[in-house]
Amino acid sequence: MKFKIKNDTAAVKEDQVDPHRQMVSVAVALPVHDIFTYSVPDHLIPQACPGKRVLVPFGRRTVTGYLMGPATTMDPPEIKHILDVLDATPLFPETLIPFFRWIAAYYMHPLGQVISTALPAGLNLTDVAILTIGDAGRQAMRLPSLSPLEAIVLSALVQGPADIKQLQKTIGQPVSWALIHAMRQREWVRVDRQIRGRQIRPKSIRWATVSGTEAISDRLSRQRQRIRDILRTEGDLSLPALKARAGTTPALIREMEKAGQVRTYEQTIYRDPFGDPIEPDSPPRLTTEQAAAIKAMAPLLGRGFKTVLLAGVTGSGKTEVYLRMAETALDRGLRVLVLVPEIALISQTERRFRARFGETVAVLHSGLSRGERYDQWRRIAGGKATIAIGARSCIFAPFGEVGLIIVDEEHDASYKQEGGLSYNARDLAVVRARHHGALAILGSATPSLQSWHNVTVGKYETAMLSRRVNRQPLPAIQTVDLSHIRDERGIHRYITPQLQQAIGKTLDEGDQALVFLNRRGFAAFPVCADCGQAIRCNNCDISLTLHKRANAFRCHYCGFSRAAASNCPSCSSEKIRLLGVGTEKIEEALVQMFPQARVARMDRDTMSRKGSIVRLLKDLKHRRIDILVGTQMVAKGHDFPGITLVGVVCADLTLNFPDFRSGERTFQLLAQVAGRAGRGDKPGKVILQTFNPDHYSIVSAKEQDFKSFFNQEIGFRKALGYPPFSRMVAVRISGKNPKRTAGHAGALGEHCREMLARSGSGPGRIQVMGPIEAPLSRIANRYRWQILVKSPDPNGLHHFVHRLVRCHHGLPDARQIKVAIDVDPFFLM
DNA sequence: AGCACGCCGACT
DNA sequence: GTCGGCGTGCTC
Numbered sequence: 001m002k003f004k005i006k007n008d009t010a011a012v013k014e015d016q017v018d019p020h021r022q023m024v025s026v027a028v029a030l031p032v033h034d035i036f037t038y039s040v041p042d043h044l045i046p047q048a049c050p051g052k053r054v055l056v057p058f059g060r061r062t063v064t065g066y067l068m069g070p071a072t073t074m075d076p077p078e079i080k081h082i083l084d085v086l087d088a089t090p091l092f093p094e095t096l097i098p099f100f101r102w103i104a105a106y107y108m109h110p111l112g113q114v115i116s117t118a119l120p121a122g123l124n125l126t127d128v129a130i131l132t133i134g135d136a137g138r139q140a141m142r143l144p145s146l147s148p149l150e151a152i153v154l155s156a157l158v159q160g161p162a163d164i165k166q167l168q169k170t171i172g173q174p175v176s177w178a179l180i181h182a183m184r185q186r187e188w189v190r191v192d193r194q195i196r197g198r199q200i201r202p203k204s205i206r207w208a209t210v211s212g213t214e215a216i217s218d219r220l221s222r223q224r225q226r227i228r229d230i231l232r233t234e235g236d237l238s239l240p241a242l243k244a245r246a247g248t249t250p251a252l253i254r255e256m257e258k259a260g261q262v263r264t265y266e267q268t269i270y271r272d273p274f275g276d277p278i279e280p281d282s283p284p285r286l287t288t289e290q291a292a293a294i295k296a297m298a299p300l301l302g303r304g305f306k307t308v309l310l311a312g313v314t315g316s317g318k319t320e321v322y323l324r325m326a327e328t329a330l331d332r333g334l335r336v337l338v339l340v341p342e343i344a345l346i347s348q349t350e351r352r353f354r355a356r357f358g359e360t361v362a363v364l365h366s367g368l369s370r371g372e373r374y375d376q377w378r379r380i381a382g383g384k385a386t387i388a389i390g391a392r393s394c395i396f397a398p399f400g401e402v403g404l405i406i407v408d409e410e411h412d413a414s415y416k417q418e419g420g421l422s423y424n425a426r427d428l429a430v431v432r433a434r435h436h437g438a439l440a441i442l443g444s445a446t447p448s449l450q451s452w453h454n455v456t457v458g459k460y461e462t463a464m465l466s467r468r469v470n471r472q473p474l475p476a477i478q479t480v481d482l483s484h485i486r487d488e489r490g491i492h493r494y495i496t497p498q499l500q501q502a503i504g505k506t507l508d509e510g511d512q513a514l515v516f517l518n519r520r521g522f523a524a525f526p527v528c529a530d531c532g533q534a535i536r537c538n539n540c541d542i543s544l545t546l547h548k549r550a551n552a553f554r555c556h557y558c559g560f561s562r563a564a565a566s567n568c569p570s571c572s573s574e575k576i577r578l579l580g581v582g583t584e585k586i587e588e589a590l591v592q593m594f595p596q597a598r599v600a601r602m603d604r605d606t607m608s609r610k611g612s613i614v615r616l617l618k619d620l621k622h623r624r625i626d627i628l629v630g631t632q633m634v635a636k637g638h639d640f641p642g643i644t645l646v647g648v649v650c651a652d653l654t655l656n657f658p659d660f661r662s663g664e665r666t667f668q669l670l671a672q673v674a675g676r677a678g679r680g681d682k683p684g685k686v687i688l689q690t691f692n693p694d695h696y697s698i699v700s701a702k703e704q705d706f707k708s709f710f711n712q713e714i715g716f717r718k719a720l721g722y723p724p725f726s727r728m729v730a731v732r733i734s735g736k737n738p739k740r741t742a743g744h745a746g747a748l749g750e751h752c753r754e755m756l757a758r759s760g761s762g763p764g765r766i767q768v769m770g771p772i773e774a775p776l777s778r779i780a781n782r783y784r785w786q787i788l789v790k791s792p793d794p795n796g797l798h799h800f801v802h803r804l805v806r807c808h809h810g811l812p813d814a815r816q817i818k819v820a821i822d823v824d825p826f827f828l829m
Numbered sequence: 830a831g832c833a834c835g836c837c838g839a840c841t
Numbered sequence: 842g843t844c845g846g847c848g849t850g851c852t853c
Contacts, residue, residue, distance in 0.1 A: 026853080030830055036853035059852040060832060076853045126830090147844090164831095177832065178845060815848070 023071035023079070024048060026056055027112035029064045029124050035111065037071040038082045048082065050097065051090030051398075055083040055125060055195070062127040062195060066115045068097060091119055091381060093400035099435050103428065108801065108821045109421045117421045118396035120373045125197035129164055131180065133157035137188035149179065150188075157189065200374045204266045208253060209236045211263040223248075224256060231262065239264070270375040281355040284320065293321050293463040297441065298328050300461075302403055305434045309410075309451050310443040312465030313474065313704050314675025318443045319349050321465070322406050323356050325441065330360070330386055334403020337432075338389040339425055341412035342366060343636040349408050353389050364390030364397060392417060392425035395432060402436045405429045410442035410451060411668050412636075416826040424824055445675060445704065446668040449661075449717065452710050453724040475646075475677040475684030477670075477702040479693040482650065483532040495589055499647045499687045503590075506645040507597055507626055511682065514640075515590065515629045516673055517583050517649040526553055527656065528568035529575035532691035534656040535562065536569075543658040545775045546578060555658075559772040586649055587629045594627065602630035632669060644684050646677040651690040651698060658775065659828055660722045663697045667709045670701035721767070723824070727794045729801045730825040731787040733771065735817040738783045744808075744817045745771035745785035751807045752787065755800065766791040766800050782818075788828070 022040040038056055040048045048054070048067060056065045057080045064086070092115075100118065104111040116124060133154060140146065141154050152171050156162065159170075168175055183189045210231045220228070227246050231237060234245075242248055256262045286294070293310065300306050312318045326336045340347045342365070354361050362376045362385035379385040381398040388397035392415050407415070407429045415425040426442065433440035442451055442460070454460045468474070480498045495503075506513045526535040526544060534543045537555035544553035544562060553562045567574055587601045602616055619625045623642055628634055654666040670688065677684025690698055700709035718725050733748065735741035749771040756766060767790045774784035789804075791797040801821060808819045 028852085030852085032830080032852070034853085038853060056853085058831095061830090061852085063830090063852095071853095073853085079853060129832090149845095176845070176847090181833090182844090812848085 022048065024082070025068045025071050025073075026054060026065035026082070027068055027110075027115060028056065028058055029066070029112045029116045029126075030058070031110050031113060033110050035068060035072070036065070037073055037076045037079060038065075039079050041081050044082060044085050047085040047088075049090060050094040051092045053086040053091060053123065055086060056080065057083060062125075062193065064124040064126065064197070066112060068111075069094065086125070089378075089382065090398075091123070091377070092396075092398040093381070095400050095436075096396075096398065099432055102431060102435070103421070103423060106798075107421055107423055107823050108798075108805065114421055117417075118393070120200070120370065120377045122198040122200050122370045122374070125195050125199075127193040127195045130161050130192045130194050131157055131164070131167065132161040132190045132192065134187055134190055136186065137183070140186070140188050149173075149175075150183065153179070153183070154188065163194075198370070200370055202268045202378065203271055203371065203375070204268045206239045206264050207236050207267055208239060208242055208262050208264050210261075212260045220261065223252070224261060227252075227256070228261065270379060271369070271372045278351055278355045280358060281352070283323070283356070286320065286324070287317060287465075287467070287469055289465045289467060290317055290321050290324075290469075293465060294324050294328075296463055297321075297325060297439070300439045301325070301329050302332055302334060303439075304437045305439075306461065307430055307433065307440040307442065307454070307459065308461045308463055309447055309455050310441050310463045310465070311447050311452075311706070312443065312445060313468065314445045314672065315468040315470070315472065315474075316445070316465035317469040318408070318445075318465060319352055320469075321463075322349070322408065322441070322443065323352065325404060325406070326353070326357070326387060329404040329439075330357075332403070334438075335399045335401060336387045337394065337397055337399065337402050337405045337429075338387065339394055339405075339407045339415070339429060340365075340389065340391060341409050341636060342391040342414035343633070347636075348639060350389050353387065357387055360386045362388045362397070364388060364394040366391060392423075395423075395425040395428045402432065402438050405433045405438055405440045407440070407442045408444075409636075410444045411446055411448040412444075413665075413826055418822075418827065419820075422820075422822045422825070424826070427824065446671045446706050448668075449664050449710060449713055450724045452706070453714065473683065474704055475674050475686050477674055477686040477688055479698065479702070480687060480689045481693045482652075482689050482691045494586055494649055495593060495647075496689055499649075499689060500593060502645055502685065502687050503594065503627065503647065507594065509644075511644040512620070512623065512625065512640065512642040513627045513645040513647065514634060514643050514676065515586060515627060515647045515649060516631070516634070517586055517629070518631055518653045518669065526576050526578055527652070527691065528571060528573050529577045530573035531568060531571040533568060533570045534652070535576065542660060543656045543662070545658050554772070554775075558769045583629050583631060590627055590629060597626040598624065599627045599629065600625045602628060602634050632672075636672075640676075641681075643677060644682050646673050646684065646686045648673060648686070648688045648690075651688055652692060655690070655692060655695060655697060660717075660720070661826070663695075663713055663716075664709075666695075667697040667701050667706070667713075670698065671704050671706070674701065674704065721790065721792070726767075726790045726792045727797050727823075728825055729789045729797060730822040730828060731789065731801065731804060732774070732820040732822060733785040733787070733817060734782040734820070735813070736782060737816065740813050741783040741785060741817060742773075744811060744813050745787070747811055748804060748808060748819075749787060752789070752800075752804060755803060759800075766793075766796060786828070788825075 022045050023037055024040055025035045026038050027035050050067050050069045052067050054065050054067050055062060062083065100111060100114050104114045137154055141151065153175060156167060156170050164175060184191055208231060210228050227248060230246055237245065239253065253262065253264065257264055297308055310318060310321060322338065329336050338353060340349045350363060362379045364373060364376055368376065377398060380388050388394055407426050410426050417423050430440050451460065455462050480496050503513045526546065535553055536543055537558065537560045539558050539560050542555055544555055546553055546564065551564045553564055554560065568576060583601055583603050587599055590599050600616060620628060620640055648670065651666060651670060654669055655662055674686045677686055692698060696709060696712040700706065733741060733745045735744065752768040756768060769788040771785050771787045774786050777784060789797060789801055805819065805821065808814055
């Protein structure tokens with residue numbers, strides 16, 4: 001959608017400004033940290049209220065801004081008028097603004113961009129410069145004095161007007177503004193500004209209703225009479241519905257309307273994202289444990305901010321507890337926000353909320369089209385929905401007030417947004433609950449270390465569910481020690497005889513098997529082939545990563561390095577092997593092993609299209625697949641009663657992952673996987689292949705005992721000063737030129753050391769690790785470096801990083817080098 | 830981000 | 842001498 005705007009008289013001189021004119025502050029949707037003051041022209045004053053988008057002149061451009069409220073700075077150098085108000089009703093409530101501000105400060109991100117990421121995508125308008133060739137330009141093409149570049153630009157523009165980006169693409173080289181200005185001055189080209197941006201608008205549909213008196217019916221044709229009868233007996237119908245019912249044509253309706261026999265009207269509708277209707281369900285009987293948990297939590301609703309960690313083993317019925325709590329909250333007139341992990345397709349939790357609460361539920365997840373997402377957003381903002389459920393971005397749902405925030409599977413890594421505004425929706429859930437004085441419930445069978453630590457220090461309350469709803473025992477986990485079979489070759493290296501046998505038995509019984517592998521092909525890490533020990537960093541106790549160019553194993557936290565040719569530090573063996581198997585290899589092996597079985601694979605490579613996931617899940621459900629190979633993608637959010645066996649090819653892939661959270665992730669993954677098997681009436685079985693059967697992560701996962709895991713892991717974190725005993729910030733430095741990027745990273749590191757020298761060492765001391773080349777040293781032609789900053793004192797850390805960013809902007813190459821700040825990083829690759 | 834202004838090298 | 846590259850600063 002394009003339209004032209006008049007860009008005149010936008011600026012007014014200070015002395016002309018009416019002192020009574022309304023002044024507002026606006027955050028622009030650009031990477032700019034300041035907030036700007038604009039005046040509102042009289043005709044827009046009634047519409048200008050916080051939470052709406054506005055179109056504002058900004059420099060020489062016109063951009064989208066967000067109206068934040070009355071102006072705060074009183075004497076800016078120049079004040080311009082708002083050009084337009086883009087929304088009839090606010091996109092977000094005013095009460096969310098402090099929350100947005102908090103996020104901007106905590107994650108060190110421009111406020112306007114925080115709001116842009118929060119809102120449904122596709123709402124921003126910006127203008128672009130459009131170049132059009134003039135008559136003088138056409139004639140100039142014949143001039144001999146024409147420069148080569150001018151000739152190319154002109155001949156490109158003869159094809160039609162273009163913006164600068166299009167132009168650069170067609171001619172394949174950069175075009176400078178200086179050149180364009182020169183051409184404009186000679187009147188060869190014209191430069192116009194055009195507003196652009198995918199406009200999403202409310203959708204409306206036309207309805208028909210009877211009008212006129214009963215009497216006219218006598219003289220009508222049979223068809224017209226029929227239409228009036230239908231409308232009279234069935235009530236107003238939408239035109240599509242009427243067409244389906246009576247076979248009307250649009251032309252006929254128009255004629256009838258002209259004749260006053262029917263009347264039509266527009267009504268806004270919400271695009272329906274709910275494909276299959278979901279049957280309403282009736283609440284099941286609660287177990288004693290569930291009832292106790294609800295009894296403990298329900299009184300907390302509406303009594304101010306509180307966080308409860310709901311720890312319940314897999315299959316213990318956490319969802320039912322959420323549903324009852326939501327119901328109680330709604331009964332008391334409170335709004336409810338539910339976060340679920342991002343998974344392939346729709347989650348079970350989401351289905352159950354919709355089944356229980358029907359129309360009052362709005363959903364926000366990645367499976368929706370832009371229009372649907374916008375409609376769902378408006379239903380929340382407009383008060384039509386009282387429950388919002390969705391993946392991480394749902395934390396921004398535009399409720400004015402919220403009484404209950406639920407985070408399902410709070411340990412899940414998908415709550416962390418990578419890139420751009422790198423927020424953690426689980427953490428934001430607690431922050432938002434505090435802002436609203438709401439109750440936050442974080443639920444998981446395998447709580448994150450962070451959250452359980454908050455329980456132990458008294459920040460969070462707890463509620464426990466220790467038994468499964470159906471009284472089924474947890475599936476038995478059998479570990480298979482991979483170090484005993486290191487001499488095996490070929491298939492049996494990955495699929496041990498024990499796993500093969502178990503799969504064979506499962507297939508014989510007509511059941512389905514799931515084979516897991518957390519494939520991270522690129523993360524090949526060194527393991528001793530003799531003793532099974534991972535090669536670790538002396539300083540960080542983190543697996544080292546192979547850097548091919550340097551032919552060395554490196555720690556990507558601190559930069560510690562060991563020659564790739566060195567011996568195993570614990571047993572001196574020379575046989576160091578790089579572990580790195582992929583799902584594809586496993587699939588191949590299984591097909592060879594079980595030629596008669598139907599094997600399918602599900603990972604990010606095979607599931608790029610939405611339709612393929614649906615098909616695969618349907619095939620699985622209808623038992624058209626015997627063995628499914630995949631990454632965690634398969635495990636999350638789907639229940640398959642036919643699956644009785646789960647095989648984990650190599651648990652060490654996550655265990656030895658070069659990350660301080662690898663033990664935690666392994667425990668969580670394995671315990672969740674174990675919970676997958678045997679959801680039907682048959683008990684489940686898990687075969688877990690590992691080089692480290694005695695590792696506490698694996699032993700605790702076998703018992704589904706997160707407390708025993710926590711007790712061991714927390715000591716390790718404390719000793720090395722990792723979260724939750726410190727906060728971390730990853731400073732990611734990237735650029736196209738390898739030398740400049742390295743130099744820039746070095747300069748920032750140098751600055752860090754200077755700042756450290758000045759600040760001295762106190763209890764809240766700051767540690768700097770790096771700069772080091774990122775393990776994935778080049779992505780999309782950008783060279784990547786990182787600096788990790790760590791401190792037990794969050795405020796000190798914040799200030800430190802702030803100063804570091806200022807230093808970056810002062811450095812000579814600041815324009816070509818990108819510095820991204822990741823507060824509380826999750827993945828350090 | 831995107832646009833303008835200003836400072837330097839290589840060409841008529 | 843100027844044309845046209847790129848580094849720097851600003852946007853209410």
